[in-house]
Every structure is written in C-alpha cells, then in structure tokens.
Amino acid sequence: MPNSIDKFRAIDAHHHIWRLADLAWLNGPTQPRIFGDYEAIKQDYAAEDFIADVTPEGVVGSVYIQVNWPAGQEVAEAKWVQETAQASGWPHAIIGYVDFSSDACAATLKELSQFSLMRGIRQQLHWHENPLYKFAPAPDVMNDSKWRQNFALLEDYNWSFELQVFASQMPDAAQLARDFPATPMVLQHCGMPEDTSSEGMRLWLEGMKRLAAEPNIHCKFSGLGTFIHENSVSFVGDITGQCMELFGHERCIYGSNFPIEKIWTTYTDIIQGFKENLAALPQEVQESIFYNNAKKLYKLSL
DSSP: OOOTTOOOOOEEEEEOOOOOGGOOHHHSSSHHHHHHOOOOSSSSSSSSHHHHHHHGGGGEEEEOOOOOOTTOOOOHHHHHHHHHHHHHOOSEEEEEOOOOOSHHHHHHHHHTSSSSSSSEEOOOOOOOOGGGGGOOTTTGGOOOHHHHHTTTTHHHTEEEEEEOGGGGGHHHHHHHHHHTSSSSSSGGGOOOOOOOSHHHEEEEEEOOHHHSSSSEEEEEEEEEETTTTSSOOOHHHHHHHHHHHOOHHHHGGEEEOOOOOGGGGGGHHHHHHHHHHHHSHHHHHHIIIIIHHHHHHOOOOO
C-alpha cells in the first residue's frame, strides 16, 4: 500500500553541501561535465538550504557524500561537515575521501577517524572512453596492489565504500567486492546507466547481475538524471525496478544527489518520482528503501 503523507519518512543517503569558495572545480570557469551546464549551482549550498529543501518532503536524516575539495584537503572537508552538523543537526553521517593510491592514505584515514560522523569513503573510480565521462586515470585502478593494500584498511574502521563505476568496470568491481567481503559497498547511481541504447542497457544489466551476486554490495537509487539531464519518472521506474529485482529491497537505498540534480529539477519532484514508482510495493518494502536500510548501513542515530 502507498505511504501515507503522515507516516512517510526518509533518509537521504546521498547529498552534498558546500561553500563555493572551497571547490575549485565549481567556482572556476564552467567546463563540460558529466551533468551538463551547472551554472545554476555555482553558489553556496549550506546545510540550512538542504534542510529547507528536504524537510517538507518527510526527510528526517541524511548522509553527506564527499564533493572533491582540492587534493590534500580531505580532512578539512570532513572537519567542516562535522562542525556544520554540530551547529545545524545535519547531516547525520559523513562519507569522506581518500586516494587509496596515495602514500598518505593510512595517515589520512586515521585523521578522518577523529570525526564521530565518519562512516565511509568515496573515491570515484568511474572511467569511460568518452572523455566527458572519464574521472579516474585508468579503468582498473581498483586492481592495483598498492591501492588494494590501502583499501583493506577500511575494515579496521568498520567503514563502507561508495562504489562508482560504469558497466565496463563492473566485472572488476564485483571481484573487488569478493576479495573484501567484510567491507560493505554502495553502488552509486544504480550503476550509472549512461548508454540507454539496447546494447548499452544489455551491458549495464549484465554488469549489474555480477554486482548483485555479491552480498556486500548495496544499490543506491540516486543520480538518475545525471546523463539524461532531467527528472524522468518513467526512467527512474525502469531502472529502479530492475535494480530491485537484482538486489532485493533489502539492499536498495534512496538518495537524491542534491544539489547536483537541482540543475534540472526540484527536490519535491525527485522524491515524488521515487514515491510514485514505489507506491505499489508493501509498506515495509518502501520503508526499507527510504529509511531502514540507510539507517542500518550508515549506523545513524535518529
């Protein structure tokens, strides 16, 4: 049965806040990027702005995802978010950044562990032949022995890893999950289906089946406007429906990717689109996806 407006609550497990001055990639000249023209978000987006966007929609908790501060400022980013949370009450967890290829990785992880809201790490691994979609320096960074040696340290902190890859990288990503079964991994943006042709979707589905076979990989329902640059309720329904069949509702988690998605839509439209597509599911399934799974995975105190 559908959620009633009175009972609905959600955790947004994928969002950002920022001060424009901290982000060289955002406050510099506009460049071609994966999400299109981003002039509309070249401004501060404070915790108070996020709270104003989400609380009218029943969101009661959130997980901050690192947003690529300049190299060497990983600890400063987490410190600012922790202080923001202490002042505003939001967010309720932090996913920080380290470069697992760095000689300083172990020391940086230790420094990050001083912040009580730290729950995991995102190092974006996505690589693509299209330069516009390429972020990582190579498609197989996760296979490097030094990278893996540092990646193994996540288990010492009981932290998760936000896994961001394209379909061509999913076999390696599945192997990574197999090799580190005690580390929870959260697949970003439903595996980033950037090629919606029949062949592109076949390759995406093939890769997603590999990932879903690994019990420590969860699927995040987020960022589905990234490549189509719109909030398409039908596209959201198609992709999330397939993901639920593969992962089961117990491993699916809602996230908005705000304020990136603010480029083309509103928070209300994003969450209403997800609610519309999930409305026919049993109440407990909806609650798992919107609230319970994130609360458990990110160890939130709400």
